[in-house]
Amino acid sequence: MKYSNDQTDAYDAVTTALKSAGVDLENKVLLPNAENTEQILAILGKAGSGKTLLLANLADALIDAGVELVSGDYEGKSRKGRRTLAILAPTNKAASVLRNRGVQATTIHRILYTPMYDPEYEKISEWLNGNGERPEIEGLSDIALDRAALFFKSNKSIPGALATAGLRGSDFIIGWKRRDEQLDIGFIDESSMLDDKQFDDLKEIFSTLVMFGDPAQLAPVGQSGAMAFENIPKLRQRYLTRIHRQAGDSPILDLAHSLANPDLTFQDFERQIEEAANKDDRVVLAPSVQCDLMARSPVLVWRNATRIRLIQAFRRAYEAPEDRLLSGEPLICDGIELPIKHRKKRIDLEARGLIKGAQCVYLGEGRKPGFSRLHVIGAEDPQVSAASIIKIEASDQDEPFIPFAARMGAAFVHGAACTIHKAQGSQWSDVQVFAPDLFIAAKMGRTEAGIPLWKRLAYVAITRAVDRLYWVKAYRLTRPTGPLHTDDLRSQVPNELTLEPME
Numbered sequence: 167m168k169y170s171n172d173q174t175d176a177y178d179a180v181t182t183a184l185k186s187a188g189v190d191l192e193n194k195v196l197l198p199n200a201e202n203t204e205q206i207l208a209i210l211g212k213a214g215s216g217k218t219l220l221l222a223n224l225a226d227a228l229i230d231a232g233v234e235l236v237s238g239d240y241e242g243k244s245r246k247g248r249r250t251l252a253i254l255a256p257t258n259k260a261a262s263v264l265r266n267r268g269v270q271a272t273t274i275h276r277i278l279y280t281p282m283y284d285p286e287y288e289k290i291s292e293w294l295n296g297n298g299e300r301p302e303i304e305g306l307s308d309i310a311l312d313r314a315a316l317f318f319k320s321n322k323s324i325p326g327a328l329a330t331a332g333l334r335g336s337d338f339i340i341g342w343k344r345r346d347e348q349l350d351i352g353f354i355d356e357s358s359m360l361d362d363k364q365f366d367d368l369k370e371i372f373s374t375l376v377m378f379g380d381p382a383q384l385a386p387v388g389q390s391g392a393m394a395f396e397n398i399p400k401l402r403q404r405y406l407t408r409i410h411r412q413a414g415d416s417p418i419l420d421l422a423h424s425l426a427n428p429d430l431t432f433q434d435f436e437r438q439i440e441e442a443a444n445k446d447d448r449v450v451l452a453p454s455v456q457c458d459l460m461a462r463s464p465v466l467v468w469r470n471a472t473r474i475r476l477i478q479a480f481r482r483a484y485e486a487p488e489d490r491l492l493s494g495e496p497l498i499c500d501g502i503e504l505p506i507k508h509r510k511k512r513i514d515l516e517a518r519g520l521i522k523g524a525q526c527v528y529l530g531e532g533r534k535p536g537f538s539r540l541h542v543i544g545a546e547d548p549q550v551s552a553a554s555i556i557k558i559e560a561s562d563q564d565e566p567f568i569p570f571a572a573r574m575g576a577a578f579v580h581g582a583a584c585t586i587h588k589a590q591g592s593q594w595s596d597v598q599v600f601a602p603d604l605f606i607a608a609k610m611g612r613t614e615a616g617i618p619l620w621k622r623l624a625y626v627a628i629t630r631a632v633d634r635l636y637w638v639k640a641y642r643l644t645r646p647t648g649p650l651h652t653d654d655l656r657s658q659v660p661n662e663l664t665l666e667p668m669e
Contacts, residue, residue, distance in 0.1 A: 172215075177223075183374060191231055208376075222269050235322075236250045251350065251353070252277050254354045255274070255355045255356050256273070258542070261544065263591075263593050281339045291324050348373065362394065377398075422628055452637060457644050462594070468600075468603035470585065495582075498579050500579050525592070528540060595633045601638055601639055
């Protein structure tokens with residue numbers, strides 16, 4: 167593969183740092199780990215500049231050299247001379263975007279907290295990873311083990327493989343613990359989303375960190391526009407400036423990069439969108455919000471009041487009753503509300519993908535009062551039943567309406583619309599951006615780190631779209647073409663995999 171000059175420079179910078187840390191990629195040799203070598207590098211660039219391609223190729227080269235990939239679901243026993251790599255993202259959705267591109271990524275949280283396996287079933291895990299003989303497990307047939315091996319060959323997920331053998335998570339995972347073992351190399355995607363606490367945690371675990379990020383995105387809320395990689399010395403930063411367009415060019419990327427023009431006004435930008443829409447059906451100038459799309463990808467807004475207003479309109483359009491949710495309604499996890507004494511349960515829920523910002527679809531009530539059956543979008547094991555506190559906000563009420571709730575558990579807000587800040591790290595095939603909100607941001611004249619806020623908001627919002635961008639011009643909502651459904655979610659679960667509710 168031929169790299170551009172900036173990609174070559176970034177690749178060389180990383181390989182030089184890895185060699186000083188004891189991994190020689192050029193000769194595919196693992197050297198003794200140098201002591202007291204803590205290194206942090208940043209590979210920065212805007213959307214389409216090749217960051218993910220570089221991350222994937224570096225990861226492949228490390229694995230080819232003998233470095234062991236550590237995932238969030240299983241970690242082999244420590245061995246003398248072992249060198250490790252973890253590919254991380256701040257959210258489950260961001261990690262799933264990488265996994266869909268063939269990169270075995272996991273969340274930061276899943277690396278901070280590791281599963282403890284039942285010793286009997288750990289033999290299967292060691293065997294699948296090539297570190298042990300084929301085991302004989304009471305209650306598991308040879309056919310079941312063959313199914314697990316076949317699954318693991320194409321999808322490096324230990325829980326997924328064990329599930330195809332007929333096991334549930336509660337059968338083989340006996341608990342969770344805070345990581346106490348050091349790891350060698352960490353690649354962090356979407357590092358513009360890292361907050362200071364996460365960054366400090368990662369520096370305690372990894373001796374070498376390579377951060378991949380987009381400086382044009384929005385900084386984490388509460389950090390005054392500052393991103394974690396901004397404090398890295400300039401000599402340790404590499405910028406990818408050339409834009410490698412998608413096949414056939416991408417009008418969405420063209421629009422995103424036009425925002426770098428300091429003289430561009432909001433009105434100029436909308437004219438560009440109109441021109442792009444006239445030439446290419448991947449950009450749509452929409453007079454109304456498309457109600458059908460909201461069930462799987464939220465409308466992206468700036469203001470919280472707009473978010474609540476659109477959610478109310480979505481529920482009215484589907485005639486959702488006030489006292490309960492309809493199967494198929496979208497939700498966003500707003501965190502875990504559990505006291506400290508239930509720390510193990512918190513870790514368990516978060517390990518299943520129920521971390522703040524996770525996107526879910528409501529499937530129905532659980533078997534216990536206050537429990538919900540959920541599909542966690544992007545999770546390797548997506549079907550879960552959990553104690554839930556679901557909040558539906560209303561514009562005219564100080565407190566959200568709660569149709570039902572457990573005393574404690576995973577908290578959710580409605581997911582038909584969300585703020586652009588919360589959308590960072592996610593991607594959807596079709597994305598609707600609510601333009602009236604960005605117009606208000608432009609009129610206010612606010613800036614962030616010297617850049618007009620509306621431009622940062624527009625850049626983040628439109629680069630969430632993979633295939634089609636809808637630029638919504640007005641406060642209107644189309645009628646749904648049919649009732650809410652969940653048929654498309656069932657197809658994401660492997661045929662052999664029987665997922666039982668985890669209550």
